[in-house]
Amino acid sequence: MDGVSRIEDEVCPVCKLDTYMNPSMRFLINTECYHKMCESCVDRIYSQGPAPCPYPNCGKTLRKNRFKRQLFSDVAVEREVDVRKRVAKVFNRRREEFASLSDYNDYLEEVETAIFNLVNKVDVEATEARLEAYEAANRQAIATNASLQTREAENAELLRNLEAERRRQQRAEALEESMAEQELKREVERKVIKELANAREGEAENAVRKAVAAAQKTVQLKKSSARRSARDTSTVSFEAAALSMINTKLATPDARDDLPYDTLEEEEYVNDLYTVGEHYYDPFLDNIENSQQAKAAGFGVRNVYEQLLFEAFMGLGCFIENEKVRHKGAVTT
Structure with missing residues (x-):
């Protein structure tokens, strides 16, 4: 049964071509009706402009720029994700904008009710009218919160990149220090051999002890210097860079003027x-x-x-x- 479903899913319902004869075939869906068809049918039907959906009894007018790749195997999940994204662009108020947690929870319940109605096609016209009225009445606040979300996402991405770079540099420094330590060990062996070659009879043990002590002291000094240099260049520099870049982004002239709440005095x-x-x-x-x-x-x-x-x-x-x-x-x- 699964094999039959899989074969049917690989056939375009419009042109009846399948991926067996055309392995490069890609399927697209439209957010108006979520009916699937191949990319060739989309180009053939909608390249000249809007046209009705070719599925029987659909009646939706589709546009080429509204087609996209299907991310989820279940069309119902795909549709709910798209509805949530669309509603979140309008109802994007933040917790700081509410006087109490109870008011914020009531707002979230209102948002979920709108999503439920659109996903399950309950009072769709009234819900769409509510979305349009809210967007028209709160256009400035919506744009402000969208700008804040964008900056927060950019800062989070910046921190992730800086952390990844810091870890990469630490791994490189650890590898370099390991190679340097191996080289120092070889240098110790060479010094011991040299001291033994120049030592007099009966002084071999003292010569070896002296060479090992001198080499160990050199190793400790170099390792301490390398640790201090690595700490200064990796941890401190990357943390300072992260804070500096984030503070620069948040200190732009329009970054604080459009906040939907009063900020605390900086201490x-x-x-x-x-x-x-x-x-x-x-x-x-x-x-x-x-x-x-x-x-x-x-x-x-x-x-x-x-x-x-x-x-x-x-x-x-x-x-x-x-x-x-x-x-x-x-x-x-």
Whole structure:
């Protein structure tokens, strides 16, 4: 039965050609009636302008620019998705525009009712009239919210691209550091061999110990420098770039004038209690930071330092006794 349905789906109902004889055949649907036909029939029937749907008893007038590829196998799902997109372009108010959550939920219920009516063809004319009246009365607010949604989508895409680039650079740096470490190990072997070749009889052990110690010190210095450079160039630079680009987009002259609500006054928190250092003695965190898995995952030990210091200092300036007296007075009154 499934095979029969599949074969029928691959035959154009208009010209009766199938994909077996024409493998490059593509099927299109129109959002007016969602009847399917091949791309050749669409070009043949609608290239000269609007024309009736060739399906019997349809009666819809179709236009070529309204045809599209079918994304879902179920036409009912395809139609509901299109209806939701169309309604969302009109009813696009945001949570911040409502005084209470109850009002916002009532608005969402009204939107879902309109979608249900259009999908199930219940009171279609009244629902379409409601959409047109709402769009005419709220044209400016709809355009404002659409602009905000576009900017939010652009910022989200920007952050995704920056995060992907940061992870790519971290992987490249981890690979480069691994190759550099292998080269340093080979350099250690060469130094040991050289020291052994120049050592006197009975001093071989001391020569090897001296060469290994010097090589290990060189390795540690280079690894520390590489970690500091990688942290400065990857984490800090990409975070600064992301914040800078997003703030630049949001600070355009028309970005704040068309907000549908009053924004809060900007307040900048100034930390005058402590300063985060570049590095602290912590073997546990050092081992994690130096592992290849942590580097590939984007782990940053500085974020841990900042969080720990914030939690350690967050209680300063808060006097418990005063808070008790204030809370007790608020309860008694």
